[in-house]
Amino acid sequence: MTRQKLVALCTGLMLCSSAAIADGLVDPGRSPYVEALQGKKVVFLPLAMGFDLAEGWTSGVRQTVQANGGTFSIRDPNWSTDAGAQALTELISEKPDLIVVHNPDVQSYARLNEKAEKAGIYIIQVNMRSSYSTDGYVGADWLKVGEAEANALVRKCGAGTSGKVAIVQGVLTAATSVYQIGPILDVFAKHPEIKVVSNQAADWDASKARSLTATVLQQNPDLCGLISFWDGMALGSSAAIAEAGKTGKVYVVTNGGGEQMACDNLESGSFDEYVSFDVPRQAADMSDLIETLFQAKQKPGVVKISLYTPNEILTKADLKPGSCWSMKALPKP
């Protein structure tokens, strides 16, 4: 080949390729991604709507699904396990492509989750895992949450204090209660200086938690710390502590989705330490998992993926703008 021909060829190639760049390249990976969610039906079955966790998850997942041409709907059983089970049963015959299930406890939906998966529906469980593991689990790592809470009290209620701590559980059969109490008691078992003077359930209700805590404080005025299994319920305990004039003397540890209310209460001293399972991050994890499942195109039930949310420990000292998210600021559909 002569030199001129080679130059001409090179020039030609350069011209061609620059023309292609000017027109834009087509990303070959994009269309499978875009098509994956096109026309897919995603349904969310929460315990109820109208509280921080469910609203935060909904907002994130809805955005992802709808932006990619899927449809998103909600079945709200409003705290009724029966209504939830019925909704799930109906969904199995309705056959959407994917259901995000928020289990009320370990057992209630376990068989329905399995049945739905066998019927060819992807099932992602959120925050509370049933005894049957499905395609996906996104949620808090309750073992780590419990350990973090217990360790906070081990740190604060060691030598030089009474070592007395109280535990306020939620509904006893809820997966969060069941999975949280074990590691807490394990940690305390290794620290004989910690004495659990009360281990009671307040059914997620702040009023019950308030009277329970008031009684415990009467009995143990030198109480050193308290673990409440959920921030909404912890409000009741901290009200009782404030009323007894012991704010700051009883170390209140609780957990939740890190909504603005948590930061407000850390700021005001109602809570002392907060284990946050960042809800916006969980919503992002759910979205990722949904996109992954639809792109991988495996049969439902073939893969089992768990995405545990790393815990974020918040105290008044390390609060900064953006430590919490705000339910009020979520985009309305």
Add this chain to the structure above:
Amino acid sequence: MKIDVLPHARLSQERIVFAITVALFVIFAATLDRFLTSANLLSLLQSVSVLGILGVGMAIVVIGRGIDLSIVATMAIPVAWALYMMDHGVAAAPAFALGLGLSLAIGVLNGVFIAYVEVPALFATLAIGAFVYGFGRSQLFDQDIIALPKSESWIAAVGRMHVGEIPIAVVFFAVICAAGFLLLRYTKIGRFFYLMGENYLAARITGIPTRPMIVLQYTFSSLAAFVAGVVTAAEVTSMNTRVVNSTLIYDVILVVVVGGIGLSGGKGGIRNVIVGTLLIGILLNGMTILDVRYTLQNLIKSFILLTALLVDSTVNPRDEQTGQQGDI
């Protein structure tokens, strides 16, 4: 005609329950450290104050041979709405006024359905309770727990207030009890409630304006519910509308019935509510101090209540009138 509204029997249910209450009190006082301190007893009272206030509202209705199953919804929804409005910039006074207006409207609605449309109280209040909850959650606000806004922290300060040694919730309970007592014992309206409960048709024939009286009854119970809601919100700095789906309504009926106000109407008074409330309060307090497992607590609670009912139905067999009319 002299109407004796006090229990006749030597061992009325009220006295049996009172005896059980005293017995429990003595046992706990003897065996539990620090049970018998004034601070613990006040905190015991405080923890059942809201229940007691609702009990007074329920008692007024039950004495007139009705029942108000919407009382918990009437407690939760108007107060939650008021908190929600405050969170969205409405001042406290108009927000509470609107909340109060809503709860009174619910009472009137209950009364009109029962008195004029003649729907049985059981069904009317059940349906209206569900309606109120659904309406509130879907039309008035969109969260199920409404927190007290930071700007209104004075309400929380009021909730923590003590009059002397006495927590404000107990003061409210006492005031409501006193008001209920005065209403039932010393006003014409109160006497009408007893007469209507004893024999509705006879009351009507004698010229008592029974229908407006029924509306008034349910308005009173709604008022008590609103007060209970405000006390709750001030105490725990939030209103949890999930209580509507909880077993609270059964506890309220329990306080009334166990105290000795028969569901057949015309019997009992505020004293019975106080006795019933004290029994529940002492039980809960003692079991919490003992750190009894929660599931076991339910068993003990129901066992004691069943005992009270059993003793009552043995000592005071049902009379012919109840037999004919039946309970609610």
